[in-house]
């Protein structure tokens with residue numbers, strides 16, 4: 597039996613779900629974007645998978661560890677009432693001071709690796725999926741993965757999602 601395919605909503609993390617205050621790793625420093633929780637709940641209700649795809653070169657730069665990223669994502673997931681189906685992050689950077697993370701990888705956006713991995717791991721309908729990001733690199737990654745890219749320019753994330761779901765086919 598093949599699982600039911602459905603679309604996915606991919607979200608960048610910093611600057612979309614939480615304020616981009618530069619290499620956040622401590623839950624105490626996390627500030628939610630207005631409407632973030634409501635936006636994720638809304639896309640879930642609409643039948644979408646919810647994924648977070650985030651560049652975390654702070655790992656490769658030695659600012660924090662992979663365990664810290666995992667712990668922060670677990671904290672976010674609790675706050676969000678388990679609204680996220682999967683978190684993916686890229687710890688690499690081509691010039692990372694920490695040698696094991698120094699590489700030109702396929703996952704650091706604008707490369708589409710994280711999105712492609714999720715498309716392979718879940719029964720996603722690519723054609724009706726979208727990614728919300730605040731930077732050109734997010735939109736380039738979406739385009740490279742064949743997913744619609746939507747820019748979040750601030751304000752309420754839920755207002756953007758409400759509009760998006762109302763106006764798309």
Ligand SMILES: [Mg+2]
Nearest residue numbers: 608610611730
């Ligand atoms: Mg961002």
